[in-house]
Amino acid sequence: MSSIEGAQAHQSKLYYEFSHLYDRVFTRVFYPRIAQVIRSLNIEPGARVLEVGVGTGLSLDAYPTHCQVTGVDLAPDMLEQAQEKIVRNGWRHLDVMEMDALNLKFADSSFDYVMAFHVVSVVPDVRRMMAEMLRVTRPGGTLVIINHFRSRNRLLAALDSLIEPITRRLGWHTLSLEDVTGNVPLEITRTYKTAKRSLFTIVIGKNRKS
Numbered sequence: 001m002s003s004i005e006g007a008q009a010h011q012s013k014l015y016y017e018f019s020h021l022y023d024r025v026f027t028r029v030f031y032p033r034i035a036q037v038i039r040s041l042n043i044e045p046g047a048r049v050l051e052v053g054v055g056t057g058l059s060l061d062a063y064p065t066h067c068q069v070t071g072v073d074l075a076p077d078m079l080e081q082a083q084e085k086i087v088r089n090g091w092r093h094l095d096v097m098e099m100d101a102l103n104l105k106f107a108d109s110s111f112d113y114v115m116a117f118h119v120v121s122v123v124p125d126v127r128r129m130m131a132e133m134l135r136v137t138r139p140g141g142t143l144v145i146i147n148h149f150r151s152r153n154r155l156l157a158a159l160d161s162l163i164e165p166i167t168r169r170l171g172w173h174t175l176s177l178e179d180v181t182g183n184v185p186l187e188i189t190r191t192y193k194t195a196k197r198s199l200f201t202i203v204i205g206k207n208r209k210s
């Protein structure tokens, strides 16, 4: 479990108990989309990037070596695998550390890009996570979220509600895009899916804090 006092990764112990299986199960599902999204950003040389809830570092391979990436996560077992990837590949542009997304230990405006892939629905307080992500992004910096959001289609939304008791037990809940991005200084510049029937939406926005 996390050694950070008071921090709560999620209601289930899923990531602690199954961290060793995570890549085997999710690489095929998550990595191609993440890689496509990161490539599409054309991250500029020298950019400072934060990935919140970096987990086992499934995304790390996709970042260009000319930017500096910090990954944070609450689950040490997941981070151990991310660290192992960094060492194995000799990646000097990446580092990871244990930290609560709801209480980021970075100064205001420290990053040009802040990413959250499949994380917003597992934290206990998404509004606080968003506030923290925006705080540490510089004005005009970019926020990128990949997640499943509650569908606007009534039938699909009803399906989400039907399976919600199961997903809650597994440690995540289904939020609407508005639950996550409403009432924050974020100008959404693009929302899209990488495939028509994909469950996951990519949200890209500019930090408009003053």
Ligand SMILES: C[S@@+](CC[C@H](N)C(=O)[O-])C[C@H]1O[C@@H](n2cnc3c(N)ncnc32)[C@H](O)[C@@H]1O
Binding pocket: 007, 008, 009, 010, 015, 026, 030, 052, 053, 054, 055, 056, 058, 059, 072, 073, 074, 075, 078, 099, 100, 101, 102, 116, 117, 118, 119, 122, 123, 124
């Ligand atoms: C579904 S996994 C996604 C991991 C990775 N982003 C990916 O796409 O493969 C969710 C991650 O969020 C992390 N997490 C949950 N609550 C957190 C918190 N409060 N602060 C930081 N990380 C958290 C979990 O430990 C887990 O690694």
